[in-house]
Amino acid sequence: MFEELEDYRQKIREFALKEFTEDVAAEYDRKESYPDDLRRKSLSLGIVDMQNPAKVLIAIEELCRVDAGLGIALTTPYFGSEVIMLFGNDRQKEILNDVYSGKYILGLGVTEPSGGSDVAALKTTAKKQGNKYILNGSKMFITNGAIADYLVILARTSEDSNPHHGLSTFLLNTKSKGFSATKLEDKLGVRATNTAELQFNNIELSEDDLIGEEGKGFYYIMMFFNISRIYVAAQSIGIARGAFDKIKSYIKENNVKDEDSMFRLSDVGTRIEASRQMTYNAASYLFEFKPKPELTSMAKAYSSETAVYAAEEAMEILGDESLYESVQRIFRNAKIMEIWEGTSEIEKLVIARYILKGE
Amino acid sequence: MEEENNILRETVAEFCEKNLDEKKIETEGITEKLTELIASQGFLGSAVPDKYSGSGLDETSYEIILEEIAKYSPSVAMKIFILNSMYYPAVKGTSAEDTLNDASTGKISVAVDFINKAGSIESESGKAKGTLKNILGTDADKLVVFGDSTSIVSGPFKSDSRDFMGFRGLKFGDLHLDNSVQVLDKHSRMAEIMENSYGPASAIGLGMISGALQKAIDYTNVRKAFGNKLRDFEPVSFRLARFRAMESILRNSLYSRIDPYYTFNFAMEHLVEIARYSVNTHGGYGYFKDFGVEKFYRDAIVMKSIFYGTDELRKLTEHVYSEKINFV
Numbered sequence: 001m002f003e004e005l006e007d008y009r010q011k012i013r014e015f016a017l018k019e020f021t022e023d024v025a026a027e028y029d030r031k032e033s034y035p036d037d038l039r040r041k042s043l044s045l046g047i048v049d050m051q052n053p054a055k056v057l058i059a060i061e062e063l064c065r066v067d068a069g070l071g072i073a074l075t076t077p078y079f080g081s082e083v084i085m086l087f088g089n090d091r092q093k094e095i096l097n098d099v100y101s102g103k104y105i106l107g108l109g110v111t112e113p114s115g116g117s118d119v120a121a122l123k124t125t126a127k128k129q130g131n132k133y134i135l136n137g138s139k140m141f142i143t144n145g146a147i148a149d150y151l152v153i154l155a156r157t158s159e160d161s162n163p164h165h166g167l168s169t170f171l172l173n174t175k176s177k178g179f180s181a182t183k184l185e186d187k188l189g190v191r192a193t194n195t196a197e198l199q200f201n202n203i204e205l206s207e208d209d210l211i212g213e214e215g216k217g218f219y220y221i222m223m224f225f226n227i228s229r230i231y232v233a234a235q236s237i238g239i240a241r242g243a244f245d246k247i248k249s250y251i252k253e254n255n256v257k258d259e260d261s262m263f264r265l266s267d268v269g270t271r272i273e274a275s276r277q278m279t280y281n282a283a284s285y286l287f288e289f290k291p292k293p294e295l296t297s298m299a300k301a302y303s304s305e306t307a308v309y310a311a312e313e314a315m316e317i318l319g320d321e322s323l324y325e326s327v328q329r330i331f332r333n334a335k336i337m338e339i340w341e342g343t344s345e346i347e348k349l350v351i352a353r354y355i356l357k358g359e
Numbered sequence: 360m361e362e363e364n365n366i367l368r369e370t371v372a373e374f375c376e377k378n379l380d381e382k383k384i385e386t387e388g389i390t391e392k393l394t395e396l397i398a399s400q401g402f403l404g405s406a407v408p409d410k411y412s413g414s415g416l417d418e419t420s421y422e423i424i425l426e427e428i429a430k431y432s433p434s435v436a437m438k439i440f441i442l443n444s445m446y447y448p449a450v451k452g453t454s455a456e457d458t459l460n461d462a463s464t465g466k467i468s469v470a471v472d473f474i475n476k477a478g479s480i481e482s483e484s485g486k487a488k489g490t491l492k493n494i495l496g497t498d499a500d501k502l503v504v505f506g507d508s509t510s511i512v513s514g515p516f517k518s519d520s521r522d523f524m525g526f527r528g529l530k531f532g533d534l535h536l537d538n539s540v541q542v543l544d545k546h547s548r549m550a551e552i553m554e555n556s557y558g559p560a561s562a563i564g565l566g567m568i569s570g571a572l573q574k575a576i577d578y579t580n581v582r583k584a585f586g587n588k589l590r591d592f593e594p595v596s597f598r599l600a601r602f603r604a605m606e607s608i609l610r611n612s613l614y615s616r617i618d619p620y621y622t623f624n625f626a627m628e629h630l631v632e633i634a635r636y637s638v639n640t641h642g643g644y645g646y647f648k649d650f651g652v653e654k655f656y657r658d659a660i661v662m663k664s665i666f667y668g669t670d671e672l673r674k675l676t677e678h679v680y681s682e683k684i685n686f687v
Contacts, residue, residue: 111643115583115584117584118585118586121585140643184647186647186648186649187646188646188653188656188657189646258686259687260669260672312631312635312660315660315661315663316660316663316664316667316668319664319665320665323523323661323665324493325521328524331660332524332657335646335653335656336646338639339642339643339645339646343642344639345592345594348594
């Protein structure tokens with residue numbers, strides 16, 4: 001499937017090289033601002049095709065290869081759309097069409113100040129009052145939080161002895177009364193992406209805002225993680241390849257021949273190839289609507305560690321040269337891969353659980 | 360002796376706790392006022408002899424100061440290191456050694472081109488011309504440059520300062536030189552100076568390891584997930600415990616002076632690994648400046664990239680084999 005899309009890959013590569021120049025990438029990184037002009041341009045050129053999941057992965061990988069901050073900023077306006085696509089009602093799907101067309105920006109709010117990994121422990125509530133839900137609470141580290149028009153929000157709608165039960169997903173209009181977002185600044189990397197803390201103060205949601213069935217939210221989000229973790233794996237492969245590009249150029253331009261550098265180059269290349277095979281394999285199950293969470297988590301954990309490994313290797317192999325902006329930006333961007341959409345520790349717990357379940 | 364060292368350690372730690380606001384240092388840089396304060400405590404010129412207005416401390420005391428300060432601010436530790444371990448040995452015994460008086464008291468600031476190791480400037484009729492890239496301390500009054508010779512260039516400098524990933528307390532950027540230059544030694548002292556700095560560089564590495572690790576231990580002591588403190592999860596606390604053991608081994612190795620090559624290698628090999636994991640333990644919070652842990656990761660990779668490359672590994676290897684090796 002991926003081999004058939006080489007022309008598309010080339011198109012994305014050309015777009016990224018043309019638009020994500022060093023000056024542009026460095027400026028957005030420095031200012032820590034969202035590149036809305038580039039988002040609009042990418043839309044007009046059909047850079048992200050959400051109807052074709054293989055193309056989405058290729059776009060993420062090739063954009064992040066040139067600059068992960070900008071690449072992620074351009075591929076996350078749809079973040080959370082899969083929850084609506086799979087479980088949303090007609091009205092929500094109409095809004096989704098406007099997200100795909102670029103009219104609206106979407107985001108997804110799961111993580112809270114008190115915890116990210118432990119999803120079921122969230123404290124945000126949406127209490128039923130008549131035919132309305134009243135949303136109260138807060139969310140943390142939400143991508144697009146301060147620029148989104150709509151947010152998919154996970155909240156507790158009822159108490160249950162099983163903490164996984166009683167959680168529901170809602171589509172929240174950010175113009176709703178009682179909503180506020182505070183942009184979080186001074187991130188280590190991916191600084192062109194928007195990250196915010198959200199506050200919900202007695203926001204009225206209608207029954208029509210509920211996504212899918214009440215009480216099924218935890219499972220919808222776990223299903224979503226099967227998709228978003230593949231996206232992170234693709235981001236990671238892009239970052240690792242960007243670092244690999246820098247290492248190769250440095251070795252060639254400086255006629256580096258020592259065997260230590262050759263071995264390091266070889267190790268980075270091998271890990272990238274393994275990450276790609278794992279990610280495409282996990283994605284192939286997902287595309288057939290038969291996700292294998294253990295394969296997804298393996299791909300996410302391994303690819304994200306590869307991104308960090310490749311970025312650190314680039315810094316060390318390039319030595320003094322690595323102090324230039326492009327290489328150190330790759331290093332700063334890489335670290336978040338091991339953290340968001342499930343830390344490496346969480347991925348390893350998922351992997352172990354499924355391995356034992358399989359027996 | 361041990362008691363004196365402990366008192367010194369406590370004194371420096373107390374000073375850091377009270378005066379080193381690392382977030383401010385990262386944003387505003389090391390101000391003149393802070394430099395004067397550090398100098399007034401005798402930390403700035405700690406290893407510079409007292410005849411040059413330094414403190415004339417022994418190696419151990421100097422390294423304790425670097426270690427303790429690096430736990431709070433690797434930038435401040437690096438500033439002290441540049442003066443004591445790079446600038447001082449470059450200018451001592453030369454016509455520029457009188458500059459040490461002002462440098463040790465914080466009246467002037469100094470930089471050393473140890474990143475480029477370029478010496479690519481042209482010098483003619485007493486003027487240095489050209490651009491030196493990637494200088495830590497672009498606001499310096501005096502700059503030592505290593506090329507075929509060892510030279511000193513006098514500021515003020517025309518510079519393009521820019522944001523830098525590591526050691527953000529020090530101004531970083533390129534210098535465009537059209538300044539007076541003075542040759543101090545017809546030979547480059549770079550290799551000798553770098554090799555003699557293994558101990559102090561290890562002390563900074565140790566301080567950074569210690570600072571980052573303490574942040575992780577403190578955080579995992581209070582942060583909960585799945586109803587338990589993070590420290591209750593074996594993969595997390597086992598790893599942090601191993602790191603603390605490594606930190607202790609490094610400290611013993613440094614101060615017992617077993618072998619500076621091994622100590623330096625150990626510090627550089629584990630610095631990034633420990634700083635990286637300390638960020639991990641903080642989850643999303645670790646990615647933000649406010650929690651003060653990501654700076655150790657940034658500074659760690661810069662430290663390793665600058666100080667620990669193929670040359671250092673070759674030196675270590677030849678040290679192990681006790682002879683020169685013709686690497687393929």
